[in-house]
Amino acid sequence: MKEPKLTPLIKQYQDIKKQYPDCILFFRLGDFYEMFGEDARISSKILNIALTSRQGYPMCGVPHHASIPYIEKLIRKGLKVAICEQLEDPKKSKGLVKRDVVRVITPGTVIEENILDGKTNNFIGSVYFENEKSCGFVYGDISTGELYLTEEYEDGFNFIMNEISSLSLREIIVNDRGYELLKGKFENVYLRLTDFSELEGKEKLKEILGVENLIGYELEDKNLSLKAFNAFYRYLIETQKREITNIVRINFYRKNDRLYLDDISIKNLEILKNVYDGSKRGTLIDVLDKTKTNMGARLLRKWLLAPLIDVKKIKERQEKVLFFYSNRDILERTRDILDDILDLERIVSKVSFGSANAKDLVSLKRSLKKVKELKQILPEFNINSLDDVYDLLDSSIVENPPASLNEGGIIKEDYDERVKRLNQEVEEAKKWLLNLEERERKRTGIQSLKVGYNSVFGYYIEVTKPNLKLVPSDYIRKQTLVNSERFITPELKEKESIILSANERRNALEYEIFVSIREKVKERVKEILELSNTISEIDVYSTFAFVSLEYNYTKPEVDDGDLIEIIEGRHPVVERNVRFTPNDTLIDRNENQILIITGPNMAGKSVYIKQVALIVIMAQIGSFVPAEKARIGVVDRIFTRIGAGEDISRGLSTFMVEMTEVANILNNATEKSLIIMDEVGRGTSTFDGISIAWACVEYLNKIPLKPRVLFATHFFELTELQELLNGVKNYNVSVREYKGKIIFLHKIVEGATDKSYGIHVASLSGIPKEVLERAKEILRELEEEGRRKVQREKPEQLDFFLKEEVIKEKIKRIDINNITPIEAINILAELKKDIEK
Ligand SMILES: Nc1ncnc2c1ncn2[C@@H]1O[C@H](COP(=O)(O)OP(=O)(O)OP(=O)(O)O)[C@@H](O)[C@H]1O
Ligand SMILES: [Mg+2]
Known part of the structure; x- marks a missing residue:
């Protein structure tokens, strides 16, 4: 491709693209994300959008407000999408707008609700293979904040193959050895080859968990998993471009702590998918999953893939199920309440990533309200309903806030004096405007005079043509229409600027207050996630009870x-x-x-x-x-x-x-x-x-x-x-x-x-009598022959007839015309040995 003359914009693009060579760069230009060069060629094909060019550069673009489905298509193909935003307001900046990548979206790091399936986790994995047998493995879901680590020393390769398919991993970070082993083994699983050599994983984990050492988590000397964790964490930071604060639920597990179901059994027993069309219809999960929340559905799925082997733990679960089973009234009320509890894990991940809006926090608040109700009917479950978080949200955020955080209307007046004052200023000015029409009609005698607003001129006074002669001298003409003219007055503009500036100040203030509330919630992420654990467990226990009652199951x-x-x-x-x-x-x-x-x-x-x-x-x-x-x-x-x-x-x-x-x-x-x-x-x-x-x-x-x-x-x-x-x-x-x-x-x-049953069945089918008689004869012969061959005294010699075949084959292969006496004797000896063996 010939080098086009570089405009500053293209130069800026290239500088950024250089840092993200393996990503499709979504370069924000006004209302669009544009792609250039090779990126544009690849994406236009996958996305089925027109390829154009800009200064000799291939280019294509998607509207920024509707970009999600496009991003989804690209990551479904395993691509990474780097989102490059404008970092300053183009209206306010001089020259080239500052731009940079704010996040890289990959198959395993999606947090967009529209892309995620609520009932399944979106796990991303990281595996460090020391050799084919030993490896450290980590997987986690950044949209729910859970992380699992393990190590395997004997059967590493098979174990990882199983984990990848049963967890439906789409994206895995691997070291060289892992890349060699796993390459080409799966379709639609994307391997990211990375350097695993640094060992800061341990420090990072301690920091996240807030502990001095990792003994309590059984991770102190698990160097293989710590290596895998290290690469995992680095990948998250690189893609998310911020600290990952919601991954706080960390578990070390062993292959042997659970009933190990390999992927073949999961498939054969049709636990998650049926064997006909791969859907959920006719599967065990389909029968059992009557959960009310997405968190519960995800937990049930995890339990199904890792049944317990510890009798004590199984009994503990049974007790909880029995509780709901024997208290139908409580069961029903619990399920009713669970209906209204939203996906706390995914709301919290948005809070952590700073992408939660006011609607999300209101959802959180409403769910917490329901949690309080649940706590009342389930005192034995030790629910921490986080009342102070509820109170904070309830006192601060209005019931139906807008999705945008920049237009005000989020914060309750009583929560902050300043908001209240600014609102009053606006209200007063608006009232003045409202009365203005009446006042001016009286003053000028123009009965049809109107006060209006448009985004170009702001507030104005409109007078129809026949009345123009009555317009007073302090009116300033602004615009002429077919039947009327529009005017302003200095006073009108003054009030207008009060309204606009008060509005603007209030919007900015509300945004600031909202962010500080969101930060306060963020400090409680760990507790909210613990609560969501409790809620998901309650959901699954009560679901088991519900299904048992519905389908007449008993406690084993x-x-x-x-x-x-x-x-x-x-x-x-x-x-x-x-x-x-x-x-x-x-x-x-x-x-x-x-x-x-x-x-x-x-x-x-x-x-x-x-x-x-x-x-x-x-x-x-x-x-x-x-x-x-x-x-x-x-x-x-x-x-x-x-x-x-x-x-x-x-x-x-x-x-x-x-x-x-x-x-x-x-x-x-x-x-x-x-x-x-x-x-x-x-x-x-x-x-x-x-x-x-x-x-x-x-x-x-x-x-x-x-x-x-x-x-x-x-x-x-x-x-x-x-x-x-x-x-x-x-x-x-x-x-x-x-x-x-x-x-x-x-x-x-x-x-x-x-044994004669088969022929018996045939006799019912209209097959000629002669054929049936002959079939019975053959059957008798076969049965007798079989009895002779399978010697009862020495059952281990069943390979008898195999042996017979082998011997026959050896004799057949002898070429009588081309054999020396010595060879003949050797073969004879071999045959004799075969028989005696
Ligand atoms: N206990 C049962 N009660 C009622 N219907 C049953 C029962 N067991 C099996 N069936 C029905 O019979 C059908 C055949 O069952 P299954 O596939 O187990 O037969 P099979 O003996 O394995 O046959 P094949 O030898 O052809 O594999 C099932 O699809 C089901 O509809
Ligand atoms: Mg069968």
């Missing part, structure tokens, strides 16, 4: 034992849509360690095994569960292998995905894990499939960890395992034939399925 017994016993359990989502048949479950780490569930298609196998996992999750977040009765021995990980999904993005076939997931389960199961496996081995040929499924069950039964397993399968062969292995139990989902039709009873009963 939760303990540290191995037993999961569910009487008349239901699938929380499926039962919302069909008449549901409840089912019992009994699983432990002894006699009932592995449940093999068989049954024809559509019988309800998959629903059943998922229902157990969902009930466990619900119990461990403190909710009641869809069952007559339940006892849950706490689970620390839920593994799922469900459904036939391919992962085209990672280039894995259906079967490869299945096997990778199975491998993950076998390698990482713990003694407190619950494993849900649906049709493992279906993705390949029958014999391979059966062998793999068989070997998995054997392995899970053999290892001393003895994790609890629910295994749904079409392979009836697996039901033989019950007799071979201690701890394996057969169940099937019963169906019944009635008047020539099959009725799905959806009832889980002990024992294996009747």
